Amino acid sequence: MAGKTVRRRETSRSTSIQPNNIWHSAGRPDPLTWSPGYEVLMSPFVATLGREQGYKIWRFLVFGGITLLTYFAFIRTLKSIWLGLIIALYVQLLIEPYTTPALQSCTCLVLLLCLLLLSYGTRYLGLVFGLLLNSILITGAITSLLASFSILCLFFYARRLWSRRFVFQLLIGVGVFACFIIHYSYDLSQYPAEALRRGQAGLYHQLSLYIQRSGRSVPYLQPGEDDPTRGVDEYHRHLAAIDRYYVANWGAKEIDLRASIHDKRWPAFLLDWPWMMSKDPKLMKEYGSEVLRTLEDSLRLAFQIAIPFGKYNPNARPSAKNGYALIVVIAFVIPSLVRLIRRRLPLSSVEWPSRLQLFFLLSSLSILVPLTLVMPLEIYFPPLIPCFLSICALVGIVAIKTLERFRSTVEASPQAPSTVNQNVANAGSTRARKKGARRRTRTR
Amino acid sequence: MHNATVRRNARSLIALHRNLVKHLCVSAFLLAAFAFNFSYHDGWKDSQAPGDEPVYVDTA
Numbered sequence: 001m002a003g004k005t006v007r008r009r010e011t012s013r014s015t016s017i018q019p020n021n022i023w024h025s026a027g028r029p030d031p032l033t034w035s036p037g038y039e040v041l042m043s044p045f046v047a048t049l050g051r052e053q054g055y056k057i058w059r060f061l062v063f064g065g066i067t068l069l070t071y072f073a074f075i076r077t078l079k080s081i082w083l084g085l086i087i088a089l090y091v092q093l094l095i096e097p098y099t100t101p102a103l104q105s106c107t108c109l110v111l112l113l114c115l116l117l118l119s120y121g122t123r124y125l126g127l128v129f130g131l132l133l134n135s136i137l138i139t140g141a142i143t144s145l146l147a148s149f150s151i152l153c154l155f156f157y158a159r160r161l162w163s164r165r166f167v168f169q170l171l172i173g174v175g176v177f178a179c180f181i182i183h184y185s186y187d188l189s190q191y192p193a194e195a196l197r198r199g200q201a202g203l204y205h206q207l208s209l210y211i212q213r214s215g216r217s218v219p220y221l222q223p224g225e226d227d228p229t230r231g232v233d234e235y236h237r238h239l240a241a242i243d244r245y246y247v248a249n250w251g252a253k254e255i256d257l258r259a260s261i262h263d264k265r266w267p268a269f270l271l272d273w274p275w276m277m278s279k280d281p282k283l284m285k286e287y288g289s290e291v292l293r294t295l296e297d298s299l300r301l302a303f304q305i306a307i308p309f310g311k312y313n314p315n316a317r318p319s320a321k322n323g324y325a326l327i328v329v330i331a332f333v334i335p336s337l338v339r340l341i342r343r344r345l346p347l348s349s350v351e352w353p354s355r356l357q358l359f360f361l362l363s364s365l366s367i368l369v370p371l372t373l374v375m376p377l378e379i380y381f382p383p384l385i386p387c388f389l390s391i392c393a394l395v396g397i398v399a400i401k402t403l404e405r406f407r408s409t410v411e412a413s414p415q416a417p418s419t420v421n422q423n424v425a426n427a428g429s430t431r432a433r434k435k436g437a438r439r440r441t442r443t444r
Numbered sequence: 445m446h447n448a449t450v451r452r453n454a455r456s457l458i459a460l461h462r463n464l465v466k467h468l469c470v471s472a473f474l475l476a477a478f479a480f481n482f483s484y485h486d487g488w489k490d491s492q493a494p495g496d497e498p499v500y501v502d503t504a
Contacts, residue, residue, distance in 0.1 A: 035500065043504040052490055055501050059492070060482055067478045068471055081470065088474050098485035101495040308484040379495060 037137025059102045069112040076119035079351045093305035104382035110135045111386045118357045126166040130173015141367045149363035199271045200258040206375040212238045220244035295376040302381035332396030336403040
């Protein structure tokens, strides 16, 4: 299948989650993993329909929800059913949601819901903040979005933030968040430390993978360690050698290194990058280049499409992909072309997204910051789908507005065919009127 | 005056009904298209949980 041809990297330790990767808190019998909100949303399906069937239905609902919310969010935003329909069909063709964890698609769903609520202006702004606050329990990446969107709203909508409606809506969100925290006895003061530990774990894991891929761990292998008959993959065979590399060059094992921040002069969200640069500059420079290369690849891979018929290989035919993007833009402007040909039809009522929505979409780009500090793999890109679709929609709006400006220019010019037609019609009606008058005179 | 209000309300109700029918039809079409795409991407086959999803399913 087309989805399986996408190049993938190893992204996690799959099922072997380390104890310190778990959201643990005192007094809770079952420790939750990194996304407790996501598990709570999924649990009714898995509990009632079973592991396999429940997960399939959950995935179907999440992806189907993305389609429907895309349609409603964009028809509300752009005031055009046609554009909403085309964008909703387009999002179905993106390979990304089908090949990535449904967790990321769930985040995308939340962001689309926020976009829909923001299409009503500042009316539901409090609900949007409440929703974003609760989404931190689905993925920590929302934190950067919440921070940047709050700052933008404080600057440009400060008066709205003190309205009674906003405070009431926000309190609903805070109430749900508080109930969740109390129900699972989660110590909220631990959140920054937990988030930092998650970031550190991800970064050190990706660094270890890079150490193994770049061959740096090979000199530290002991006899028999790299034996393929051991029944584990290459990365796991090299784990001990990677640890020896860390001890030799960084002074401690991976598990000890990622347990704390070593240079406290820098902000914690930088995940100790400055300290790492001073410790092993050659490795970190190479890793930095790898991160930038991955970002470029991920942007290309994340938003490619697979049409559900014919033999389509997205990796082999970049020219075909450009062709499909062109088809989407043409599809956007079809109604405007019809209006241009049949001039009596009124101009389209397509509108630009509001400033608030643009702020929200800009803020959603901040998700890229923590991703870039660790490794921007394409599986983490579904939250950027609303932003990508908005860019497509903006291209469509520019095309539509250009066509309509062309039509207005043509109609306004003195030699315009429409004016000529109008003159012909007027002349025709004058002739008819004269004929009628003559007939009336004859009958008299 | 009363008749005018009734007529205006009736007109807005008819418009609402038309919009509702339109959106329902489009939504049904989109869901049908999505069901087709989902099955094309092996959505109904077993073991389609990438990355850490199996861990989340186990915990859920």
